[in-house]
Amino acid sequence: MNIKQDDIIELTIEKLVYSGSGFSHYNGQVVFVENAVPGDIVKAKVLRVNKNFIQAKVDEILTSSQYRVKPFCPLFNACGGCNLQNVDYDYLIEQKQIILKEFFSSKILKDFDDIEFKPFIKSDVTKEYRCKVQNAISETKVSKRLLCGYYKENTHDVVNIKYCPIQPRIIEQIINYIRENWKLGGYIEKKDKGLLKHVIIRYSSTSKKIILTFVINKDLEWFNKVENDIKSFSDEIIKSFPDVSGVLVNFNPKKTNKILGEKTELIAGEDFIFQKLYSNDGIEYNYKVSKNSFFQTNPFVAQKVFDAVKSLLKANSTILDAYGGVGTIGIFLNTLAKRITLVEECESAIIDAKTNFKLNGCKNYEVFLGNAKRIFKDFLKSRKKFDYAVIDPPRKGSDKESLDSLSKLANAIVYVSCNPATLMRDAKILNDFGFKLKTLQGADMFPYTHHIESIAYFEK
Numbered sequence: 065m066n067i068k069q070d071d072i073i074e075l076t077i078e079k080l081v082y083s084g085s086g087f088s089h090y091n092g093q094v095v096f097v098e099n100a101v102p103g104d105i106v107k108a109k110v111l112r113v114n115k116n117f118i119q120a121k122v123d124e125i126l127t128s129s130q131y132r133v134k135p136f137c138p139l140f141n142a143c144g145g146c147n148l149q150n151v152d153y154d155y156l157i158e159q160k161q162i163i164l165k166e167f168f169s170s171k172i173l174k175d176f177d178d179i180e181f182k183p184f185i186k187s188d189v190t191k192e193y194r195c196k197v198q199n200a201i202s203e204t205k206v207s208k209r210l211l212c213g214y215y216k217e218n219t220h221d222v223v224n225i226k227y228c229p230i231q232p233r234i235i236e237q238i239i240n241y242i243r244e245n246w247k248l249g250g251y252i253e254k255k256d257k258g259l260l261k262h263v264i265i266r267y268s269s270t271s272k273k274i275i276l277t278f279v280i281n282k283d284l285e286w287f288n289k290v291e292n293d294i295k296s297f298s299d300e301i302i303k304s305f306p307d308v309s310g311v312l313v314n315f316n317p318k319k320t321n322k323i324l325g326e327k328t329e330l331i332a333g334e335d336f337i338f339q340k341l342y343s344n345d346g347i348e349y350n351y352k353v354s355k356n357s358f359f360q361t362n363p364f365v366a367q368k369v370f371d372a373v374k375s376l377l378k379a380n381s382t383i384l385d386a387y388g389g390v391g392t393i394g395i396f397l398n399t400l401a402k403r404i405t406l407v408e409e410c411e412s413a414i415i416d417a418k419t420n421f422k423l424n425g426c427k428n429y430e431v432f433l434g435n436a437k438r439i440f441k442d443f444l445k446s447r448k449k450f451d452y453a454v455i456d457p458p459r460k461g462s463d464k465e466s467l468d469s470l471s472k473l474a475n476a477i478v479y480v481s482c483n484p485a486t487l488m489r490d491a492k493i494l495n496d497f498g499f500k501l502k503t504l505q506g507a508d509m510f511p512y513t514h515h516i517e518s519i520a521y522f523e524k
């Protein structure tokens with residue numbers, strides 16, 4: 065039978081796949097089903113028929129899975145952020161472990177056998193964990209009310225979010241204040257008109273301080289026209305929310321998918337926060353994080369991930385902390401380090417890292433600003449050697465040249481990844497360079513979403 069768009073088909077959901085969709089078969093064809101939970105028997109509407117698979121969406125649940133639960137967010141269907149809130153948490157962790165194992169199955173990857181899969185790191189905190197929030201802004205057509213929230217999945221339609229259970233309550237209160245009191249207009253993407261494009265809030269779960277950035281659809285030269293208005297609005301926010309320790313304006317006049325433009329001005333207070341992390345052996349680490357520096361969104365799980373990294377390393381080692389940000393991991397490993405060498409391309413992160421090394425009593429450290437690929441080559445030329453390279457690249461992963469250099473610079477590599485697909489690609493490259501994947505551990509950095517963080521340990 066030829067299946068076509070909009071057909072309704074009956075399916076039994078077998079498992080979850082990495083995208084968060086349910087997996088099923090229909091007459092021998094693979095079907096990926098949105099909003100499905102393993103164990104469900106559903107009627108699903110066909111969205112698209114591709115060459116090798118069908119995409120569908122649950123239309124009616126005939127028999128509900130024992131693992132299906134009621135989402136705790138009222139906007140679960142509209143928002144698309146936490147796409148797996150309808151799955152029992154413990155079962156979801158089991159599924160994430162299976163997905164991770166499938167990525168690295170020796171059936172798919174030749175030479176990838178004997179990997180030890182360590183227990184998946186769960187999140188003790190599944191609500192109010194998100195310490196960086198970026199809300200898109202728009203405006204209603206007639207009444208010109210401000211809309212603040214996330215884009216509906218696969219669209220640029222702003223879902224107006226007044227309550228989001230995964231962000232701390234204070235963030236929501238500030239966003240609601242902005243929604244009610246901002247008088248300078250919101251950006252309408254279709255017309256490329258209007259002022260306020262995004263609001264970005266960074267929150268420290270330990271100091272409780274907040275820095276707030278307004279991203280506007282204008283450049284710095286134009287800014288004096290609204291400068292006083294935005295300044296007095298910022299003063300009002302600080303008065304109403306004394307934990308707001310800084311307000312900034314970012315200028316992004318281009319029609320682009322990038323949230324931030326190049327320039328940012330501090331207009332009130334300071335442009336950094338301090339965030340503490342705690343290791344499982346009771347050590348407290350404190351990090352300065354400036355406006356442009358990366359910091360982990362979920363500090364509660366980040367510290368568990370770094371404990372897992374620490375457990376893989378021997379004491380008195382030379383450690384390369386590559387893609388090191390503000391020194392987060394390197395400093396966490398300080399008690400094991402004979403020397404820490406940090407490599408990072410973001411200037412403000414490097415400045416923060418220097419402060420953080422001192423702040424945390426690290427003595428033997430060095431920092432290198434620039435592209436990792438180039439710096440690794442310089443290290444090779446100067447015959448640098450490390451016991452361990454700990455690498456934590458962005459979602460797109462590392463690259464062949466960098467991994468080639470790393471395989472010559474270090475005896476073992478710990479790879480912290482937020483994307484199993486690029487980790488798998490890079491693991492194959494490292495394997496070709498003589499590094500074997502020994503252990504793999506997943507972590508739930510973004511509970512109730514499909515995301516999987518992992519810690520991979522490679523030895524020469």
Ligand SMILES: C[S@@+](CC[C@H](N)C(=O)[O-])C[C@H]1O[C@@H](n2cnc3c(N)ncnc32)[C@H](O)[C@@H]1O
Pocket residue numbers: 358359360387388389390391392393407408409410413434435436437456457458459
């Ligand atoms: C996922 S973050 C990890 C930061 C840090 N390890 C942490 O846990 O907070 C990745 C970092 O790599 C940096 N980065 C991205 N591409 C880079 C490159 N090619 N060379 C050096 N640093 C890079 C980013 O600026 C960012 O700070």
